[in-house]
Amino acid sequence: MTIxxxxxxxxxxLFGVSRITGRRATNETFYRADRRSxxxxxxFGMVGASISGVTVVSVPGMVMKTDMTYLQxxxxxxxxxxxxxxLLLPLYYRHNLTTIYxxxxxxxxxxxxxTGASFFLLSKMTGAAVKFYVVCIILQRFVLDGAGVPxxxxxxxxxxxxxxxxxRGGIKTLVWTDTFQTACxxxxxxxxxxxxxxxxxxxxxxxxAAVAESPMSRxxxxxxxxxxxxxxxxxxxxxxxxxxxxxxxxxxxxxxxxCKTLREAQKDVCTYGFAFVPANLLLLSLGxxxxxxxxxxxxxxxxxxxxxxxxxxxTGSLGTAxxxxxxxxxxxxxxxxxxxxxxSLTTSYCVDICRREGDERLRRRVHVGFCVLFVVFILLFRxxxxxxVIDAIYILVSYTYGPLLGLxxxxxxxxxxVQDKYVxxxxxxxxxxxxxxxxAAVAAWGYHFxxxxxxxxxxxxxxxxxxxxxxxxxxxxxECRSRWSPDH
Numbered sequence: 001m002t003i004x005x006x007x008x009x010x011x012x013x014l015f016g017v018s019r020i021t022g023r024r025a026t027n028e029t030f031y032r033a034d035r036r037s038x039x040x041x042x043x044f045g046m047v048g049a050s051i052s053g054v055t056v057v058s059v060p061g062m063v064m065k066t067d068m069t070y071l072q073x074x075x076x077x078x079x080x081x082x083x084x085x086x087l088l089l090p091l092y093y094r095h096n097l098t099t100i101y102x103x104x105x106x107x108x109x110x111x112x113x114x115t116g117a118s119f120f121l122l123s124k125m126t127g128a129a130v131k132f133y134v135v136c137i138i139l140q141r142f143v144l145d146g147a148g149v150p151x152x153x154x155x156x157x158x159x160x161x162x163x164x165x166x167x168r169g170g171i172k173t174l175v176w177t178d179t180f181q182t183a184c185x186x187x188x189x190x191x192x193x194x195x196x197x198x199x200x201x202x203x204x205x206x207x208x209a210a211v212a213e214s215p216m217s218r219x220x221x222x223x224x225x226x227x228x229x230x231x232x233x234x235x236x237x238x239x240x241x242x243x244x245x246x247x248x249x250x251x252x253x254x255x256x257x258x259c260k261t262l263r264e265a266q267k268d269v270c271t272y273g274f275a276f277v278p279a280n281l282l283l284l285s286l287g288x289x290x291x292x293x294x295x296x297x298x299x300x301x302x303x304x305x306x307x308x309x310x311x312x313x314x315t316g317s318l319g320t321a322x323x324x325x326x327x328x329x330x331x332x333x334x335x336x337x338x339x340x341x342x343x344s345l346t347t348s349y350c351v352d353i354c355r356r357e358g359d360e361r362l363r364r365r366v367h368v369g370f371c372v373l374f375v376v377f378i379l380l381f382r383x384x385x386x387x388x389v390i391d392a393i394y395i396l397v398s399y400t401y402g403p404l405l406g407l408x409x410x411x412x413x414x415x416x417x418v419q420d421k422y423v424x425x426x427x428x429x430x431x432x433x434x435x436x437x438x439x440a441a442v443a444a445w446g447y448h449f450x451x452x453x454x455x456x457x458x459x460x461x462x463x464x465x466x467x468x469x470x471x472x473x474x475x476x477x478x479e480c481r482s483r484w485s486p487d488h
Contacts, residue, residue, distance in 0.1 A: 006327045007139075010184075014165045014335075017176050022168030027360055030170030031098050031347050032258055037175045039264035042255050043271040045175060045336070048182025050252070050272070051279060052131040053334030056185075057138070059280055060287030061305020067218040068284045069229040074277045076238020081273025083239070084247035085266040091412075092253065093262040099351045100253050107411040109420030115427045116407050117352035120250055121345060123400035125370075128251075128341035129377035132158075135334035136378065138310055155378050162339045163371045167364065170343050171254055177339070178255075181332040188329030189282055192313060195322045196289040200296065210292065211285045228448055237452050242273075244401040244454060248408055251344035338374075345370045399434065402457020403427035409458060410465045419469050426464035433460055 028034055062070050092100055101120065105113030136158055140151050166173055197207035211217060221229045228234075246252040246269075259265040290308050294301055302311055312318055313326035346367045351357045354366075407427070410416075434457040441447040449456065 006324050007331060010328065010331055011161055011165070013180065014177050017180065018165035018169060018173050021173040021176055025169045025172065027358055027363055029172050030168075030343070030363060031254070031351070031357070033170075033172035033175055035258060035260060037172070037255070037258035037260070039259045039268040040271070041179050042175055042259060043268040045178030045182050046252070046255060046268070046272045047275045047279060048185050048332060048336045049174075049178050049255070049340050050246075050276070050337075051185065051333055052337035053134040053330050054131040055280075056189075056283065056330055056333045057134050057309055058306050059283040060290060061302075061308040063216045063284055063287035063291060064301060064305045064308065066229055067216045068281075068288075069219060069221055069234065070284065071219050071277060071280060072221070072229070072231050072234035073238035073241070074280045076235040077242045077276045078273055080239040080242025081246065081269050083243055085269040085273075087412075088243075088247040088253075088408075089256065089265050089269065090262060092257060093265065097257065098357060099250050099348050100248065101250065101348065101352050104407055104411065108407065108418060108423060111420045112407060112418075112423040114353065115424045116404055117348050119400055119403050119427065120348055121353075123404075124249070124251055124341055124345055125373065125377055126400070128338055128345075129374060130381055132334055132338040132374070133378050133381050134306075135330050137382070138330060141310075151382065152379065156375050159338075159371050159375050159378075162335060162342060163367065166339050166343055167367055171258055171340075171347075174336075174340050174343060175255060175258060178336045181336040184328050184332040185336075186279075186282075188325040188332070189286065191325050192322055192329070193282065193286055193289070195318055195325070196286065196293060196312075199293055199318055200289065207289060208285075211288045214288050214292070216288050216291065233452055237454065240405065240455050240458070244405045244458075248401065248404045249344075250348050251341050254344050254347060255340065342367065342370055342374060399431040399453070399457060402434065402454055403430055403461045405454065405458030406430065406461020406465065410462050414466070416466065417470050418465050422468045423465070426461060426468060430457055430460040430464060 059070060062068075088100075091103065095103055095106070097103060099117070101113055101116040104116045136151070136155050139158075140149075140154050165177065193207065194204060197204055200207065200210075202210065220231050221234075222231050224230055256265050256268055259268055287305075287308060290312055291301065293299075293312065299311075302308055309326070313322050346363060349366050349370070350359065350363050354362060356362050403426075407423075410418075434453060437456065438449045438453065441449060
């Protein structure tokens with residue numbers, strides 16, 4: 001009952017914000033927030049939107065197997081965000097884009113444009129469904145099963161709540177709700193940390209010292225080149241994961257493009273780019289304290305790291321206050337990610353696929369349609385889930401976002417034109433070839449590709465475009481060459 005009341009109060013606040021921001025909303029409001037968002041609010045809200053419910057649940061459990069080595073990837077996020085701010089944002093603002101994939105059409109052709117948008121739709125729908133699955137399963141396991149509510153009812157109900165507070169204001173509403181949800185998320189995590197310290201008979205300073213002295217606080221892996229936790233593998237992968245998952249992702253960039261000017265958008269991206277190391281350090285520190293608490297109380301650690309935090313926080317063993325805080329944190333993280341995903345999917349489909357940016361009736365129908373499809377994806381994922389959730393997401397991203405990396409890199413770094421008809425085949429062939437190379441490497445050398453699959457996939461797409469026949473009608477003429485000159 002406590003969790004249910006917490007969720008109801010939380011949503012009441014979101015609906016209140018929605019009513020204020022959704023007044024006199026148009027498609028321009030839904031897609032771009034009328035280009036009036038304060039950059040500092042976007043920056044703060046983006047931290048919560050980027051840290052999904054799956055991150056909150058999975059990252060603390062990582063210390064059980066890989067210590068704090070995940071921070072190596074988070075270190076790579078920082079130069080990745082600077083690349084987005086100073087390489088990609090100027091491009092998007094110069095062309096006054098509603099969706100970033102429009103540029104692919106100008107540079108490579110209409111099929112490249114729709115291929116990029118289609119890969120985004122597939123990647124975002126799948127990834128967002130996986131992330132949102134976490135909050136639904138937790139609420140189901142610890143609350144709704146006892147009330148006799150089936151999972152097939154829980155999922156549509158949660159998605160319907162998201163639709164209710166986003167269908168009018170769209171991205172404008174999300175800028176404000178994400179700010180609120182991020183504040184809730186970090187307040188909850190800090191208070192849970194304090195609760196764990198109290199359970200271990202420590203004050204905050206002693207808890208921090210205990211985490212630092214723990215063998216699980218190991219961060220750097222510099223000596224094992226085969227390991228997927230090798231520093232350079234993780235660091236470089238982190239750079240490209242950010243470039244692709246933020247810079248080439250309509251979901252993430254749509255909020256950044258609501259800032260008034262390019263300079264404000266750059267300040268926004270650089271600001272929240274630095275936030276991920278301390279944010280994930282906090283989550284990993286929670287994991288260390290949870291392992292300590294399990295050892296002290298003689299509780300067996302769960303087989304899956306994803307169950308470590310819920311095992312203590314959601315069962316009431318740390319008190320009702322922690323249950324409430326955990327609920328707020330997981331709901332805030334999950335919904336700030338899911339609501340923006342559904343908004344960006346609606347935007348991309350209407351603008352990129354249908355080419356009807358001004359059709360409000362179509363936008364409303366598409367928004368409902370994606371909500372229904374979102375429910376279907378979540379239910380399907382429950383049937384096939386068998387691996388660590390966060391690893392599954394990143395592996396999926398390596399295959400589906402790789403072609404986007406290759407397409408944008410080719411367009412930005414070369415002046416070559418391609419025959420547009422070959423682009424979809426190259427984009428599909430690259431992930432398949434990448435998968436084959438991964439399996440061959442394991443069989444031949446025992447080498448396991450990690451997150452660097454993303455880079456390999458992008459390189460294969462780039463190579464395929466370079467090797468493909470040039471267009472008879474060169475697309476990069478005098479005007480385009482001027483556009484991409486060093487002066488610009």
